[in-house]
Amino acid sequence: MKKGIHPEMKDVTIMCTCGAVMKTRSTKGDIKSTLCSQCHPFYTGKQKFVDTAGRIDKFKRKYENQTPADKKKK
Numbered sequence: 001m002k003k004g005i006h007p008e009m010k011d012v013t014i015m016c017t018c019g020a021v022m023k024t025r026s027t028k029g030d031i032k033s034t035l036c037s038q039c040h041p042f043y044t045g046k047q048k049f050v051d052t053a054g055r056i057d058k059f060k061r062k063y064e065n066q067t068p069a070d071k072k073k074k
Contacts, residue, residue, distance in 0.1 A: 010026070011024075012031060014030075016034070016039060017039075020036050022036070
């Protein structure tokens with residue numbers, strides 16, 4: 001490797017808003033994060049699923065009685 005062209009690696013601390021602290025190495029300074037694997041809903045099992053079927057049904061009910069001519073007016 002060539003000398004003098006690579007950024008300097010240093011020890012950094014990653015802090016999450018939930019209070020989790022992780023130590024690693026990076027070329028950047030300390031990092032503050034809003035989500036981590038300890039508080040993210042996907043990893044904690046507290047994930048909420050969006051009711052897409054309900055949204056589709058609502059859309060169909062709204063537009064099912066319109067003719068193509070009615071759609072052009074709007």
